[in-house]
Amino acid sequence: MTPEDLAELAHLRRARDLIDRAYAQPLDVPTMAAKALMSPAHFSRRFRATYGETPYGYLMTRRIERAMALLRGGSTVTDACIAVGATSLGSFSTAFTAITGETPSAYRAREHRAVDAMPGCVAKTTTKPAHRPVSPSRASSRIREAGGTGAA
Missing domain, CATH: 1.10.10 (Arc Repressor Mutant, subunit A)
Structure with missing residues (x-):
């Protein structure tokens, strides 16, 4: 893994931690993406590739x-x-x-x-x-x- 890949993974983890912590709050993909320092579309693609489900799917789970x-x-x-x-x-x-x-x-x-x-x-x-x-x-x-x- 490159240093860029590790940095991206850390950003995705921050967004996933936000979902785990604030699941009962109104969360949308732009809010989660901002936590990961990514655009909503790029965040959604990378989150799904990394965790196997969409950010919204993870939130609902x-x-x-x-x-x-x-x-x-x-x-x-x-x-x-x-x-x-x-x-x-x-x-x-x-x-x-x-x-x-x-x-x-x-x-x-x-x-x-x-x-x-x-x-x-x-x-x-x-x-x-x-x-x-x-x-x-x-x-x-x-x-x-x-x-x-x-x-x-």
């Missing part, structure tokens, strides 16, 4: 991860939504379902005794949300429903 912990602790879906900085209950529920594969209400209603018995560091790793891939057939049907052709 952090928010959903925190919401999962709140829901396991007994918070209502609305309280969890507000606590993690989501702007609407509908978009929060949609994002939660897309990332975890189940609705926030279903997640809250499920038993979590095994997670409660784990050490915090293990629970955090075990319960980390992962984006669920959309199958090609589901993606095509979504495109057709939106008025597209389904062909790339």
Whole structure:
């Protein structure tokens, strides 16, 4: 790695740390990019290349991860939504379902005794949300429903 690559990585890490710290605050790509001392477009490309997901995707994953912990602790879906900085209950529920594969209400209603018995560091790793891939057939049907052709 060149010194320039290391410097860029340090800037990207600063932006990622901002997301980790201020996930509940209103954050947008220009704000994150400013922290990384990059233009928004360049920042988005480099962040995705480095961390495997877009800055907004990373932010939403952090928010959903925190919401999962709140829901396991007994918070209502609305309280969890507000606590993690989501702007609407509908978009929060949609994002939660897309990332975890189940609705926030279903997640809250499920038993979590095994997670409660784990050490915090293990629970955090075990319960980390992962984006669920959309199958090609589901993606095509979504495109057709939106008025597209389904062909790339």
